[in-house]
Amino acid sequence: MNTLDMFSLKNKIALITGGRAMYGKGCSIALVDAGAKLYLASHSVDSAEDTAQELRDRGGNVEVVEFHQEDPNSIKQMVDLVIEKEGRIDVFVNASRVIPKGGVGWFQEESGLDWSVRVNSAGMLYMTMLVGEQMIRQRCGSIVNFGSMMGLIGVEKRNYDGEPRMGDGAHSHDYALNKSGITAWTRHAASYYGRYNVRINTLCPGGLESDRTPEKFAENYGRHTQLGRLANENDIRGPVLFLASEASAYLTGLSIPVDGGYTCI
Amino acid sequence: MLNRFSLTGKNALVSSPEYIYGEEIVAGLIEAGAKVWVCGENTEALRDLSDKLNSAGIKVQGIIEYNQGKEADAVLLAQKLRNEIGVLDIFIDNGSNCLMKGWVHTFEEINENLQRTQLGLMLTVKHIGMIMTDQGFGSVILISDYAALVGCDVHNYENDPEKFDEDFSLIYGFVKGSYVNYTRQAAGFLGENNVRCNCIAFAPMENKVNEGFSDAFIKHSHLKRLTNKEDVKAPVVFLASDASSYITGVTLPVDGGYTAK
Numbered sequence: 001m002n003t004l005d006m007f008s009l010k011n012k013i014a015l016i017t018g019g020r021a022m023y024g025k026g027c028s029i030a031l032v033d034a035g036a037k038l039y040l041a042s043h044s045v046d047s048a049e050d051t052a053q054e055l056r057d058r059g060g061n062v063e064v065v066e067f068h069q070e071d072p073n074s075i076k077q078m079v080d081l082v083i084e085k086e087g088r089i090d091v092f093v094n095a096s097r098v099i100p101k102g103g104v105g106w107f108q109e110e111s112g113l114d115w116s117v118r119v120n121s122a123g124m125l126y127m128t129m130l131v132g133e134q135m136i137r138q139r140c141g142s143i144v145n146f147g148s149m150m151g152l153i154g155v156e157k158r159n160y161d162g163e164p165r166m167g168d169g170a171h172s173h174d175y176a177l178n179k180s181g182i183t184a185w186t187r188h189a190a191s192y193y194g195r196y197n198v199r200i201n202t203l204c205p206g207g208l209e210s211d212r213t214p215e216k217f218a219e220n221y222g223r224h225t226q227l228g229r230l231a232n233e234n235d236i237r238g239p240v241l242f243l244a245s246e247a248s249a250y251l252t253g254l255s256i257p258v259d260g261g262y263t264c265i
Numbered sequence: 266m267l268n269r270f271s272l273t274g275k276n277a278l279v280s281s282p283e284y285i286y287g288e289e290i291v292a293g294l295i296e297a298g299a300k301v302w303v304c305g306e307n308t309e310a311l312r313d314l315s316d317k318l319n320s321a322g323i324k325v326q327g328i329i330e331y332n333q334g335k336e337a338d339a340v341l342l343a344q345k346l347r348n349e350i351g352v353l354d355i356f357i358d359n360g361s362n363c364l365m366k367g368w369v370h371t372f373e374e375i376n377e378n379l380q381r382t383q384l385g386l387m388l389t390v391k392h393i394g395m396i397m398t399d400q401g402f403g404s405v406i407l408i409s410d411y412a413a414l415v416g417c418d419v420h421n422y423e424n425d426p427e428k429f430d431e432d433f434s435l436i437y438g439f440v441k442g443s444y445v446n447y448t449r450q451a452a453g454f455l456g457e458n459n460v461r462c463n464c465i466a467f468a469p470m471e472n473k474v475n476e477g478f479s480d481a482f483i484k485h486s487h488l489k490r491l492t493n494k495e496d497v498k499a500p501v502v503f504l505a506s507d508a509s510s511y512i513t514g515v516t517l518p519v520d521g522g523y524t525a526k
Contacts, residue, residue: 072372106454110336110388117384122376125435129369154449154514173387176450177443181383184442187416192368192433195419253416 006247010035018096020051026233032060069123105171116174143200151179162216183255190253199252206259226261273298277355283310284362293498304329333385343392398458412441424477452514461513468520487522
């Protein structure tokens with residue numbers, strides 16, 4: 001096989017959650033550019049349709065599926081629908097999460113933390129378990145989770161110099177707990193799924209620049225990375241395609257930082 | 266130098282000591298001189314543990330009923346600690362060992378189990394942390410196991426399907442591993458007020474696992490044995506004491522080198 005063909009997802013069925021915006025959108029672009037048929041699952045159908053149209057405009061074969069990660073019936077219906085239509089799921093990218101409301105940083109309140117545990121932890125595990133069951137039946141598949149560089153290290157307070165409100169928020173409980181769990185669970189699940197030729201890996205991206213990113217924060221953060229900048233949506237495309245495709249056929253259980261060298265020092 | 270390891274004059278609270286490692290943790294703290302209270306929802310099990318230790322001359326100060334998982338209960342616990350104990354030097358969470366078995370579960374089973382080990386942990390550490398930051402000192406220790414650092418190896422379970430079911434619980438690796446970076450995160454908030462947060466990742470205990478698993482595990486560890494009681498006590502006392510006063514945000518493997526290879 002030609003080396004570049006190992007990155008191809010031609011004739012593959014891919015499912016992504018949280019694939020309509022930010023890092024998730026970068027992943028969606030990579031998956032369709034590589035030739036996969038993409039099911040884009042989202043709670044926000046209208047916005048997902050806009051993304052789907054953009055993907056179709058660049059030649060992608062995309063279908064939007066509505067689902068709500070806090071609702072087990074909705075999760076099961078979403079996974080079942082893809083299996084019913086295609087008979088298989090080759091790639092699952094697990095990029096959705098909610099940001100809890102109620103209390104900031106260390107003072108986050110029960111309602112927000114409860115919501116985060118239900119959606120980001122229980123929902124994520126249940127959803128991946130269901131997709132994993134299908135991949136076990138197929139005896140192949142690649143699961144790509146979204147961790148974070150903040151699942152690998154603690155808070156650097158200097159990043160928030162000049163942005164005290166952002167700094168308060170950085171001490172939240174649920175994000176570090178959830179993302180740390182995803183990294184460890186990836187190793188654990190890799191051992192469970194390996195017997196069935198199902199691979200599972202995690203991408204741990206760094207901070208993503210948006211039009212709302214305060215200039216001072218971007219400057220502070222950039223200084224902490226080795227490449228001198230925050231990430232953009234395109235930075236995730238190569239890594240996600242590598243993990244999704246046969247190019248990474250002997251990689252499983254990994255959490256790969258995609259963080260411009262933030263965690264290497 | 267040895268007096269820096271002493272816990273004389275310090276008050277400690279151990280949550281969920283009825284699970285594995287808990288008895289040794291409580292005994293170790295008391296043997297090092299601390300006054301120890303225990304808390305949890307199963308007061309009967311706590312009373313049994315307390316009676317067992319008391320009859321061996323190791324006196325537990327008191328039992329506090331605490332249903333981890335609700336903020337109102339965490340607030341009540343904090344009030345009780347401020348009123349009845351006053352100063353809290355040491356808090357140890359041993360609740361990560363309350364996990365369901367098996368890989369395939371319903372959403373509600375998963376969520377219910379995470380209420381205690383994730384939501385409950387966050388709420389407890391939040392309110393205990395507020396007591397300690399007000400004091401300006403304290404040591405929080407989260408108890409996990411080696412699965413926090415490496416995946417459990419399916420090959421270790423070839424002669425022990427029952428333990429496979431236990432350790433390959435869908436949420437086992439997630440919960441154990443979530444403690445590692447949560448420890449760093451909590452250390453980041455608490456540190457400015459001289460409060461430390463660390464985690465210990467133990468290997469399985471001897472006499473608590475059967476021969477099939479034990480043989481396989483030992484084969485892959487450097488020290489060729491499982492964790493014994495003394496292996497639990499000493500690291501807990503070290504991280505609770507002033508001997509570790511410059512250590513925070515760390516996950517300490519106590520596993521005979523299993524994760525060092």
